[in-house]
Amino acid sequence: MEENLIAERIRDVPDFPKKGIVFKDITPLLQDAKAFAGVIDGMAEGAKAYPFDLVCGIESRGFLFGAALAKELGKGFIPIRKPGKLPWKTAAESYELEYGSDTIEIHVDAASGGKRVLMVDDLLATGGTMAAAIKLVKKIGGVPVACAFLIELGFLNGRKKLGDLPVHALVRY
Numbered sequence: 678m679e680e681n682l683i684a685e686r687i688r689d690v691p692d693f694p695k696k697g698i699v700f701k702d703i704t705p706l707l708q709d710a711k712a713f714a715g716v717i718d719g720m721a722e723g724a725k726a727y728p729f730d731l732v733c734g735i736e737s738r739g740f741l742f743g744a745a746l747a748k749e750l751g752k753g754f755i756p757i758r759k760p761g762k763l764p765w766k767t768a769a770e771s772y773e774l775e776y777g778s779d780t781i782e783i784h785v786d787a788a789s790g791g792k793r794v795l796m797v798d799d800l801l802a803t804g805g806t807m808a809a810a811i812k813l814v815k816k817i818g819g820v821p822v823a824c825a826f827l828i829e830l831g832f833l834n835g836r837k838k839l840g841d842l843p844v845h846a847l848v849r850y
Contacts (some may be wrong), residue, residue: 723845727823729793738799755787772809787817804835
């Protein structure tokens with residue numbers, strides 16, 4: 678699916694979640710079955726360049742794309758969640774983001790034994806969330822191989838926080 682056709686289905690919401698931020702609302706895209714399928718196809722095509730065992734999605738919108746991508750590519754899925762949401766032993770990582778700070782968790786056995794992991798989220802902004810997720814996967818013995826996003830806000834230079842991992846984004850602002 679062409680970048681402009683995807684971008685047409687992403688709505689700008691000014692001053693959300695706080696004044697001065699323009700939120701990229703993907704709800705219209707998710708409501709369009711063909712557009713959503715096109716996004717998953719596009720992400721899958723970009724991911725095929727990197728051999729990996731598992732797809733890791735970050736709560737919550739990363740679950741939408743990560744789980745669908747895992748199914749499309751015949752891979753398992755790892756959720757990274759907010760604290761207290763996973764029912765077993767976890768590892769945690771705290772980080773700063775554009776409007777505060779947060780912590781994420783993963784099951785300690787989610788990618789053990791050096792499993793190669795494709796990291797997925799809906800949006801790359803300043804890179805704080807994905808950088809924390811990468812650290813978390815490494816902490817439990819996994820090997821992040823690449824990052825896939827629906828949207829990249831290039832003007833925020835989030836790629837710089839992701840080290841030398843390849844980054845694939847379908848739409849860039």
